[in-house]
Amino acid sequence: MAAIRSVSRRQVLKGAAAITSAGLAELPLGGAAQSKGKIVVGTWGGDYARLLHKNIEPILINDGWEVIQDQANDPERRSKMLAERRLPRGTTDIQGLSALGMFQMHDAGVIDAIDYGKLKNAPNLLPSMKYPYGVGHIYSGKVGVYNPRLVDPAPKSYKEIFDPKRGDKLGIIDIQYQYTLVCAALAAGGKVDDLEPGKKLLLACKKAGARIYPTNEAFAQGLKTEEFGTGVMWKARVVQWQNAGISVEAIVPAEGALAYVSGFVIPKNAPDKPGSYAYLDAMLEKGAQEAFAIDMGYNPTVTNAVVAPELNKRIGFTPEEVKALVDLDYGYMTQNDVALKEWWDKELKG
């Protein structure tokens, strides 16, 4: 027994020594001290994360920053921000969210007001992308999509798309319930804060045979196999589908396209705020913004980015169309999101 005890004591000592030396090795000594710091970015996974890595992070790395991505879906990251609200130091320096998500975090009081004076590239930013609590990174609009082989003449408005006469030739995306409800409301003469006419119209379309697809990808698949001929989707996605060889065209609806903005916010308890601002500036760099237009089909939010005319025709909006872009009523959507989803699940899909 004595022998066993002495071995374990020795092992404890050895273990403690190992932990101490490992700890020392972790300390920022020598080369690491030259780093400006570590920026932790909350972002969606997949393409968006890959393109942040490809187009934005090199600018920061060359400037001496270390960038780490914290990838998860939008709701999970918003929950995390709310859960961390009481911590003096949060775990992320900057978070990528949709405009609605940005508003919700602002409303919950967990993000900083943006000091645009600290951003070198702020003068180039489109005024509509300067949220008091967040910075727009890319934008697109909910356009009408149709397969010219099945739908002729081309629809001109949300009203002509969400028409019960289309029967089973109308496709709807389940995960896009918020935007679909607002588009239908606009089609039925409602407003962004009065979706009741939209609900009635959607029920009529459903009764006439409209098809509901679970995801964007399933919708694309249905479009490709010609199960249906028309619906609504982000213009950026339409470009990606055209590139994949799907017969699909986009129209900007007469009611004005519903805008989708993706941007970044700074949590109040971000550990490295200079890093947060450095990231915002890098994302507004001309080159990074142009690369996102090419790689992802979303529009730049800065005026100095140059998009080739051919690409701009496919992804862009004319100045009139930009002016006519319709924004969600963020407060209304936040307050009613769960009720809208319940209506969607029970009444529309039930």
Add this chain to the structure above:
Amino acid sequence: MVGQGAERLSLERPARRLANEARGGSLLMASTLLAPATLMVALGLLLPILILLRYSFNKFDPRLMMVEAVTLENYVKFFTDPFYTNVFWTTLRVALLCTLVCLVLAFPLAYVLARSESRYKNVVLMLVVLPLFVGNAVRAAGWMTLFGSKGALNAALFELGVINVPLQIMFTEKAVVIGIIAVNLPYVVLTLQSVLEGIPRQTEEAAFSLGAGPWTMCRRVLLPLALPGIVVGAILCFILAMNAYATPVLLGGPQFKMMGPLVYGQFRLNNWPFGAAVAFVLMTATLVLTGAANLLVQQRYRRRRSP
């Protein structure tokens, strides 16, 4: 006599002490070995479950996400809304159907595998396990290409002139049941096979030699002996089916609802209290049903074994 007895006692004492010490030592050893697993379960499973249980009594607020409270409203909402109770019954129906079909399909295959003396037995076993190498979502994607309105199945039937309008299989309960059966079947086959292998071939031969036909032998000898294994396989299959996520989402489509996707959907909406309540309803139902089935079969098994 007395002296001898005392001598024996004095000799026995150290031996017993040693034995006792050894037993104490092994007990200590065993508890040391069990500690990591116990800690993992306690910290990684029980603690989160308790936290989730607490959440299920909270209130939801669209702006603040979750407000501390002690209310049963989430459970009341679930049990009083026919939409949610329908989701529950659909889940139960699908899980029971899948379990039944899996048992019927798996038993003959497991029996052949258990009794096989072929040198290719391991190859066949590997073939049974092979689908488990691929994730559920990937397998569901495979079914999607097969079941789609222009998928392989419809195209083949169309070309053969069997149908002239495509069969609607995708986004139906049928597709989900087929998908879940395909996912769960290997588990049931493997469980049954290992149990059947433990039943000596001689018991079957004894039944035959006493004049039983194959069916009688199966009913009176094989099935009762395999019953504990059948129960384990059925419980495994039932639990997996009750909690299925990827298959119902991908093959069932947006209009088909099961409990697993419903739980996730509520968390996505940031409605943690209701999501937690639905998760608890699902967990409790699964536990109660499997526990009840186990108890019922055990009682029957005991009755049969007792003379």
